[in-house]
Amino acid sequence: MSINAEKTPHHHGKLRAALVDAGIAMLESGERFSLRAVARQVGVSQTAPYRHFPDKAHLEAAMASTGFATLQHHLEDTLRATDPGRQVLTDLAATYVRFAAEHPALYELMFRVSVGEDDVRLPASAEVFALLERIVAEQYPGADRYGLASAGWSMAHGLATLYLSGQIPEKNPEELEARMAGALSAVLTLPPGAH
Incomplete structure (x- = not known):
């Protein structure tokens, strides 16, 4: 890949x-x-x-699908490398943001609404989401795994998008990962009913 x-x-x-x-x-x-x-x-x-x-849109869809497959590969590598006891979701989020920072043009293509042939691109995206749901189910057995996986992906995607558009000040991967870890940890440690 x-x-x-x-x-x-x-x-x-x-x-x-x-x-x-x-x-x-x-x-x-x-x-x-x-x-x-x-x-x-x-x-x-x-x-x-x-x-x-048949056309460029189909090629772009295949490129986007490859991007999602590569992202999933990086996330799986992170899972294998994460020490027991660490907050694996923050490590996955940091990997996600790092991928976007290292491959900005491909990352933008992966989420471009106009990319054709979604029967190629969307299943690859769904595989990434299924991985996130599985990890949430393992880490938080009583949680709404769909909701928490959606929130985690949304936060990582939001931070990556803000970074790529120059809206956040972090300029090196370590600072960016620390910001992502802090944001996700803050949400995961909120007591029930906190507003």
């Missing part, structure tokens, strides 16, 4: 993934991309991408 593509020959049957990786690499480097430009990057004919993507 690569986020950055290198210009290397593709193997038969892997052209679709190579095109997606090339599209992501071009997007993240600020290059304008199209199906033809991605074909040039991969080193195939200009018509080859059309076997996999």
Whole structure:
């Protein structure tokens, strides 16, 4: 599951993934991309991408889906690395915000409403949410797992969006992660009925 593509020959049957990786690499480097430009990057004919993507919107949906799959991979790595006794939701939120900070163009594409082919993009997003729900159910067995997972994702997404738009002052990953951990911890430690 690569986020950055290198210009290397593709193997038969892997052209679709190579095109997606090339599209992501071009997007993240600020290059304008199209199906033809991605074909040039991969080193195939200009018509080859059309076997996999009828138009740019379908390519973008596949790129967004890959972004969600990569985000999920990072979240799963965080779960494996988190020490017992630590607040795993704050670690996951920090990983989420760090992903957005490291891949701002891809992150924006992942949530762009106009991205087509949501039958590709939305299931990948749902997989991330299902992971969050599972962790909430494990960490807070009596809680509304859908509600808490939604709140956690909303907070992480909000902070990431504020960071990317320059609305918060934190400029390094450690400060950003500390802010996310503080926000989530504040909500998780509120006593019942607190206003």
